[in-house]
Amino acid sequence: MSGNTFGTLFAVTNFGESHGPAIGCVIDGCPPGMELSAxxxxxxxxxRRPGTSRHVTQRQEADQVEIxxxxxxxRTTGTPICLLIRNTDQRSKDYAEIAATFRPGHADYTYLQKYGLRDPRGGGRSSARLTAPMVAAGAVAxxxxxxxxxxxxxxxxQQIGDVAIAFEDWDHVHRNPFFAPVADVSPLEAYMDGLRKSGDSCGARVRVTATGMPVGLGEPLFDKLDADIAYAMMGINAVKGVEIGAGFASVTQRGTTHGDSLTPRGFRTNNAGGVLGGISTGQDLEVSIAIKPTSSILSPRETIDVRGEPATVVTKGRHDPCVGIRATPIAEAMLALVVMEHALRQRAQNADVRPPLAPIPGAC
Structure with missing residues (x-):
């Protein structure tokens, strides 16, 4: 009920704070016998870790995982797997000046109203640092x-602020700090340098896919695969929108083009994003997420303090001018956790089902 556990059959309980001694997770339900090491x-x-380029927060965390x-x-034993990541580069003093004010765009106000107290150091539980344990759990899945x-x-x-990024090749993604599928990222570097100098921030759009998907994962009503994907993606810090397949472009499509025609050789298109009726088709899962601008910026902003009095806040410290830059491995991990959960459900409920038709994944 407290909202710290994701999944049921592959349950991941996340713990820790941004400036506590450590963060981590407990994975309950991992099948036994799989070879696994750090x-x-x-x-x-x-x-995912910080400090990897000048375009992200300069907090220097090694993020070394311990099992x-x-x-x-x-080998996994089938018992709970505890993964620990120690925090080694906290600078709590950076947050001393804002402990009594509410940062616009942050969860300061809502946390205080909900719990009656809050940890202002790096955002505490609301910090994007708590995505690291989910990335670790996603690697297991x-x-x-x-x-x-x-x-x-x-x-x-796919996009950083005003700059749209055309897709060239997946091979480029791991060769630049933006996870951009293009060879030349100099326009992105120039854009981010200007943004940092101005003391402002920007949002981003990230695409994540799953290939080699089995057919039949998901449920027809309340536990639809695409519904759980949206739930998982909205659980990532700063995500404000999720699209599956054609997404909002479906509004302008006609039924003659949106419906993915089937042929003996496969689906002709994938507007559905790999899910029909809440159940996977065997096509690639296609998901896009919209990430809001970083709330921690140097530009002064109007707010109130804990007494309800007018105040101005400037957020100092080490922050990502675009949190979306490091979001790609997080989105991949959350998608993997959803697929893992549904794969175990399918195995438990329908392992004996023999489909009358061979799968026809992919687009011809």
């Missing part, structure tokens, strides 16, 4: 799904 998890954490339980002699079905997850930046 080396399976660390690469995804390295992609405290649930693995014996290199990704490995199991890859071994079981061949499912792969990848994402890329």
């Amino acid at each position: 080396a399976d998890i660390q690469p995804d954490l390295d992609r 405290l339980s649930g693995v014996y002699e290199g 990704r490995k199991w799904l890859r071994m079981q079905y061949g499912t792969q997850f990848r994402g890329c930046m």
Whole structure:
């Protein structure tokens, strides 16, 4: 009920605060017998961690993961897996001046109203730092799904602020700090440099996909696969919108083009984003998320203090001018956790089902 656990059969309970001694998660329900070590998890954490370029927060966290339980002699035991990530570069003094005011766009006001007290250091539980344990848990899910079905997850930046990014090739994504699918990121660098100098921030749009999807994951009513994907993506800090497949472009499409025609060789299109009636089609899952501008900026803004009096706030410290830059591995992880949950549900309920028709994934 407290909202710290994601999933049921593959349940991930997230713990810690941005400026506490450590953050982490407990994974309950991972199938036993899978080979697992920190080396399976660390690469995804390295992609998300801060301080990797001048365009993101300069907080220097190694984000080294420790496996405290649930693995014996290199294999998962079926018991809870505890993953720990120690915080090593906290600067709590950066938040001393704003402890008595509410930062516009932050959860300061709502946390205080809900709990009666709040941790102002880096946002406490509302900090994007708490996405790191979800990335770690997602790495475990990704490995199991890859071994079981061949499912792969990848994402890329589609837009930063006013700058749209045309898709060139997936190979470019891991070669630049923006996760951009283009060879030349100099326009993005210039845009971000100007933004940082102005003391402002911007939003972003990120695309994430899952390939090699099995058919039949999801439920027909309240636990639709696409509904759970939207729920998961909206659980990522700063996400304000989610699109599945054609998304809002569906508004201007006609039924003659939006419906994905089937042929003996496969679907002709994928406007549905890989989900029909809440159930996976075997096509690629296609998801896009909209991320709001970073709320922690140097520009002075109007607010009130804890007494309700007018105040002006300037947020100092080390902050991402665009939180969307590091969101790609987070979105990939959350998509993997949703697919993992539904894969275990499908295995539990319908393992004996023999479909009368061979799968026809993909677009011909």
